[in-house]
Amino acid sequence: MSSVQLSYARRMEGMSGNVIREILKLTQQPDVISFAGGMPSPDSFPKADIQRILNDVGDELISLLQYATTEGYPPLREFIAQWVKDRGIEATADQVLMLAGSQQGIDLACKALLDPGDVVLVERPTYLTALQVIQMYQARAVAVPGDADGMDPDALQEAIETYRPKLIYLVPTFRNPSGETWSRERRQIVAEIAASAGVVIVEDDPYGMLRYSGEPVAAVKAFDSAGCVIYLGSFSKIVSPGMRLGYAIAAPELLRKLVVGKQTVDVHSNNLAQYVVNEFCRSPRFAEHLKSIRAVYGQKRDRMLQALETHFPESATWTRPDGGLFVWVTLAGHIQTSKLLERAVEQKVAFIPGTPFFCDGSGENAMRLNFSNASFEQIDTGIARLGRVIKEAGA
Numbered sequence: 001m002s003s004v005q006l007s008y009a010r011r012m013e014g015m016s017g018n019v020i021r022e023i024l025k026l027t028q029q030p031d032v033i034s035f036a037g038g039m040p041s042p043d044s045f046p047k048a049d050i051q052r053i054l055n056d057v058g059d060e061l062i063s064l065l066q067y068a069t070t071e072g073y074p075p076l077r078e079f080i081a082q083w084v085k086d087r088g089i090e091a092t093a094d095q096v097l098m099l100a101g102s103q104q105g106i107d108l109a110c111k112a113l114l115d116p117g118d119v120v121l122v123e124r125p126t127y128l129t130a131l132q133v134i135q136m137y138q139a140r141a142v143a144v145p146g147d148a149d150g151m152d153p154d155a156l157q158e159a160i161e162t163y164r165p166k167l168i169y170l171v172p173t174f175r176n177p178s179g180e181t182w183s184r185e186r187r188q189i190v191a192e193i194a195a196s197a198g199v200v201i202v203e204d205d206p207y208g209m210l211r212y213s214g215e216p217v218a219a220v221k222a223f224d225s226a227g228c229v230i231y232l233g234s235f236s237k238i239v240s241p242g243m244r245l246g247y248a249i250a251a252p253e254l255l256r257k258l259v260v261g262k263q264t265v266d267v268h269s270n271n272l273a274q275y276v277v278n279e280f281c282r283s284p285r286f287a288e289h290l291k292s293i294r295a296v297y298g299q300k301r302d303r304m305l306q307a308l309e310t311h312f313p314e315s316a317t318w319t320r321p322d323g324g325l326f327v328w329v330t331l332a333g334h335i336q337t338s339k340l341l342e343r344a345v346e347q348k349v350a351f352i353p354g355t356p357f358f359c360d361g362s363g364e365n366a367m368r369l370n371f372s373n374a375s376f377e378q379i380d381t382g383i384a385r386l387g388r389v390i391k392e393a394g395a
C-alpha cells in the first residue's frame with residue numbers, strides 16, 4: 001500500500017493518547033497487579049439485578065429499541081432530580097440531561113463554552129482526561145493552587161482577573177487523583193466567586209456516592225444561586241462503567257447548549273441502558289447495593305493504607321481519603337515515578353505516575369493508586385512489590 005500524507009485538523013496537534021489507557025495495555029498481562037485504572041471491582045456489578053430487569057422488560061422493549069429524545073429517558077431524569085436533593089441540589093427533571101458517561105459532559109461543556117485560546121482554571125492536580133478535552137478544544141488549562149480543603153479563594157480571584165477564564169473545572173469530592181474532598185465553606189465561596197465573575201463551573205462528581213467515612217458535604221451546585229454550575233454525575237462507579245451512563249444538571253439555557261452539542265455527537269444516550277439503570281435505581285436493591293460496595297471499598301481502602309504503612313519508605317506521604325477510589329502518594333523529591341513505572345511493571349505491579357495530572361508538568365515524584373479493582377491479597381502483594389521497587393530507587 002502506498003503511503004499518503006494525510007492532513008489532520010490543527011486541534012489534533014500535540015494530542016497523544018490517554019496515558020492511563022496506554023498504561024492499562026501494559027497491565028493487561030495476567031500476572032500484573034494493577035493499581036492503575038479507576039475501575040470498579042467486577043464483583044461490584046449488580047449482575048443478577050441487571051439480568052432480571054432485562055428478562056422482565058416486556059412490551060416496553062419495542063420503544064426502547066427505537067430512537068429517543070436527546071435529553072434522555074424521562075423516568076430516569078425524574079429519578080435523578082429527586083435523588084440529587086440529598087446532595088443539596090434543587091433541580092427539576094427537565095434540568096437533567098442524560099449523557100454517555102460524565103466524560104461526555106466535560107466534552108459538551110468545553111464544546112459549548114470554549115474558543116481556541118480560552119483559559120480553563122483547574123485544580124492542581126486534576127483529572128487528566130479533562131486536561132485532554134481542554135487541549136482538544138485548543139484551550140489552555142491553568143492550575144489554581146489550593147490545599148486539602150479545596151482551591152484557594154484568593155488565588156482563584158487573582159486567576160480570574162489575570163486570565164479571564166471561560167470555565168472552572170473541579171472534582172471537589174474524593175478528587176481524582178488525590179482522593180481529597182473540599183470543605184463546605186470552600187465550595188460556597190468558590191461558587192460565589194464564579195457567580196460574581198460570570199464564569200461557568202463544571203462540577204464533576206463521579207465519586208460522590210462512594211463515601212466510607214466522614215460526613216457528607218453538599219455539592220458546589222447546592223450553592224449555585226446564579227445558575228453558573230454544571231453538575232456532572234455518573235453511574236459508572238456505582239452501577240457499571242460499561243453502561244456508559246452519566247448525567248448533567250444545569251440551568252435551562254446552559255443545559256440547552258449541552259443538548260445541542262450532544263445532538264451532533266450521538267443523538268441520545270443508550271436507551272436500553274437508561275431503562276435498566278432506572279429500574280435498578282428505583283428498586284430496593286439499589287440502596288442495598290450501594291451499602292455493600294461502600295463496605296467492600298472502605299475495607300479495601302483501609303487495607304491499602306495499612307499496606308502502605310508496612311511497605312513504603314518513611315520519606316513517602318499519602319492521602320487518607322474518606323471515599324472514592326484513589327490514594328495519592330508523594331515520594332522523596334528525587335524519585336521520578338514515570339521512570340519507576342518501568343521497573344514496577346517488570347516486577348508485575350502498576351500505578352499511574354503523577355505528571356499527567358498536572359497542567360504545568362509537575363508531580364514527577366507522585367503516583368496515583370487505585371484500591372477498588374485489586375483483591376485484598378493483591379493489595380498486600382502489590383504494595384509490598386511497589387515498596388521494594390521504591391526503596392531500590394533510593395527513597
Ligand SMILES: Cc1ncc(COP(=O)(O)O)c(C=O)c1O
Nearest residue numbers: 038101102103127176234236246
Ligand atoms: C473525575 C472523573 N470524571 C469523569 C470520569 C469519566 O467517567 P464516566 O465513566 O462517567 O464517563 C472519570 C472516570 O474515571 C473521572 O475520574
